[in-house]
Amino acid sequence: MFGRSVGGVCAVPVLALTSALTLALAGCQGSSGSSGERPSSRASSGYGAVFLAADECSSRGRTSFNEVPCRSERAVARVLARHDGETSDGPACPARTDFVLHISENRPAADENGDGSVDRGYACMRNLDRPHPGDPGGGGGPRTIVGDCVTAAGQGQVRETACDGSGRRAPQYRVVTAVLSRSACPPSTSLYVTLGGSRPVGCAVTV
Structure with missing residues (x-):
């Protein structure tokens, strides 16, 4: 009735899984290991045409993720973007992505074009309802991204944490702007954070 399902385990960082087609949940691709130093998406063709294509939705069970119609009461997250390959080689997910699903192996039951396989890749997901950890300050x-808070994690690294203090670690710095180079940061900057993208330097101030 609701089509494809895949096994998965919610974990950060991404873990290797054992089912034929597996999805791993990555909660902090850049936020869990950003460096800190002081001063192509496929278009959606409708539910079922391409496995977890852009704008399609999934449910989330204890051990599996199912592709379901977005109007289904089981739908909990929507695909913002879908890319082939590995996250380290492909485009970055949109800024407000809440988590990433990694599609890793073949499974004929989830075949999208009749050739017995689903392309390896990753889907950038956003929860349909709160919480939205990918929002600025969400932790x-x-x-x-700009608006996020971070805390020192040792050896020149920082770890993202919720700005409201609800995370495991209290926030120490907030990223207030993203610029091309450190020289463009405001005088109040107390930490430089590597963001990537077209404006790779995050200027952070003490909170």
């Missing part, structure tokens, strides 16, 4: 998501 999660695969990217660190």
Whole structure:
């Protein structure tokens, strides 16, 4: 009735899974290991045409993720973007992505075009309802963006944490702007955070 399902385990960082087609949940692609130093998406063709294509939705069970119609009461997250390959080689997920599903192996039951396989890749997901850890200050998501808070994690690294203090670690710095180079940061900057993208330097101030 609701089509494809895949096994998965919610974990950060991404773990290797054992089912034929597996999805791993990555909660902090860039936020869990950003460096800190002081001063192509497929278009959706409708439910079922392409496995977890852009704008399609999934449910989330204890051990599996199912592709379901977005109007289904089981739908909990929507695909913002879908890319082939590995996250390290492909485009970054949109800024407000809440988590990433990694599609890793073949499974004929989830075949999208009749050739007995589903392309390896990853889907950038956003929860249909709150919480949205990928929002600015939310304390999660695969990217660190302007408005996020971070805390020192040792050896020149920072870890993203919720700005409201609800995370495991209290926030120490907030990223207030993203610029091309450190010289463009405001005088109040107390930490430089690597963000990536077209404006790779995050200027963070003490909170």
